[in-house]
Amino acid sequence: MAPSAMNQRNTWIRSLSDAQPVPYWLDDPGRPRPEPALTTSETCDLLVVGGGYSGLWTALIAKERDPQRDVVLVEGREVGWAASGRNGGFCAASLTHGLPNGLARWPGEIHKLQELGARNLDSIEAAVARYSLDCDFERTGEIDVATEPYQAAELRDWHEETARRGLAGDVEFLDAEAVREQVNSPTFQAGLWDRRGVAMLHPAKLAWGLKRACMELGVRVHEHTPALTLKPYGAGMAVRTPYGRVRARQVALGTNIFPNLVRRVRSYTVPVYDYALMTEPLSAERLASIGWKNRQGLGDSANQFHYFRLSADNRILWGGYDAIYPYGGRVRAEYDDRPETYAKLAGHFFACFPQLEGVRFTHAWGGAIDTCSRFSAFFGTAHRRKVAYAAGYTGLGVGATRFGAEVMLDLLSGERTERTELEMVRKKPLPFPPEPFAWTGIALTKWSLARADAQGGRRNLWLRTMDRLGLGFDS
Secondary structure (H helix, E strand, O other), X not given: OOHHXXXXXXXXXXXXXXXXXXXXXXXXXXXXXXXXXXOOEEEEEEEEEOOOHHHHHHHHHHHHHOOOOOEEEEOOOOOOOOHHHHOOOEEEOOOOOOHHHHHHHOOXXXXXXXXXXXHHHHHHHHHHHHOOOOOOOEOOOEEEEEOOHHHHHHHHHHHHHHHHOOOOOOEEEEEHHHHXXXXXXXXXXXXXXEOOOEEEOOHHHHHHHHHHXXXXXXXXXXXXXXXXXXXXXXXXXXXXXXXXXXXXEEEEEOOOOOOOOOHHHHHHOEEEEEEEEEEOOOOHHHHHHHEOOOOOEEEEOOOOOEEEEEOOOOOEEEEEOOOEOOHHHOXXXXXXXXXXXXXXXXXXXXXXXXXXXXXXXXXXXXXXEEEOOOOOOEEEEEOOOOEEEEEOOOOOHHHHHHHHHHHXXXXXXXXXXXXXXXXXXXXXXXXXXXXXXXXXXXXXXXXXXXXXHHOOOOOOHHHHHHHHOOOOOOO
C-alpha cells in the first residue's frame, strides 16, 4: 500500500477510535424500564411471542380490531432490543423488498401489492399521530443513487419501464446535477427519488412507543420472558416460559430470526449480519457542505450497497455493504461487533463525502436480520390454524411488519381477505439447504455479486442461474 493510501486508511481508522460498540438508537437515557417477567400461569385469547415490530403491531392491531380480546405479549429480552431497535430507521412502503423483487416474483399482483404497501405506510403514519408515538417520523422519501455510469443508465431505464407499467408513482429520475443538488457527493451520477414511499424514523423509539400504546389498550407485556415450548392444550395452545406458562386460544409468532417454535419453519430463514456506523452531530457548516435539505434516506445501486440517512440531531447513519452469514446459521452476540467491517465502512463513508474529513464516529454496531430465499416476508399457520407466523423480512421490516401483523390476524380469524388471497401470502419460498451447502451457496453468491459490481454490473453464470431459479440476491 502506498504511503498516501496508508495515511488515508489510518485517518479512517482514527475516526472510529471513540466509537461505542452499541446501537446508537438504543443508547438513550430515556429508554423505558422493562416490564416484569412472567412468573405465574396466565390465560388469554391471543398470545403474541416476540417484542419487536412484528409482535408489537400484532398485539396493537388485535386490540384495535377487538378491544375485548385478552392479549398477552412475551419477549425474551427487552422490547425492541434486536433488529427492531438497531436498524437504519427506513420505513418503506414496499412489502416485497423493493419493486424489482416484487415485479420479478408476483407480476400479476404487483399493482395490488404496491397499493397495499402504500396504504400500510399511511396507516403507520396515522398510528404515529393517533398514539403520539415520539419517534422522529419524517416522510421525506428515499433516493436510490447511482455511483457508476452503468448504474445511472440502469436507473433511467428502470424509471422508463415502471412508467410504462403504471408503477412509477411519485418517483422522479434525477441526473447527476439534480441528484447532487439534493445531496452533494462527487460519487453520485444519477438517482431515483421516491418522494412518498419511504419515511425516516427513530427505530427504537417506535418500538418503545408501540409498547406503551399496547399497554394503554390493555395488552399485558412480560419482558425477560423467553418462550421455550409450544404445545396443544385442550382447545388452544400452551407456551412454557422459564418461570411460568401461558395458555392461549391462539398464538402469533413474531420471532423472525430467532428459532421459530414451529420447528418446520426454521429452514426457511437464515441469519445475515448487517453493520452500521453513526457520526457525531454535524455542525451547520459541515451539513451545508453536503446539502441534504430535504433529509431523504439514501441507498446506492450496487449489489453490495450502502444505506445512509440523517438523524433528528443531524448525525449520519452509514450502514450496509458487508452482509455476513455465519457458518451453520448461528445467532450469537459475538458476531454483533466486527471491527474489520467498521474500518471498511469508514473508508467508504469518506470516499462518498470527502468534505466531511475529520468527522468522528460515536457508535458502531451490528446484528442479525432474517432473510429467506425470496427476500420478502412469508406467512403460515400451524396446529389447525391456532398458530400463525410471519418471517423473512430481509432488513425491510420496519414498515412491512405491520402488514405481516394484519396477515397473521387474518389467518387466525379464518377469514378470506384481500391479504390472504395474495399469492405472496399463500405460497412459501424455497427452504435453505443444510450445511455445508447453505454456506457454500451464500459465499459463492457474495463473491459473484462483488465481481459483478467490479465489472459493470455483469452477472456471471452463477448469478444468472440463481435469477432463473428465483433466488437472485443483492446484499
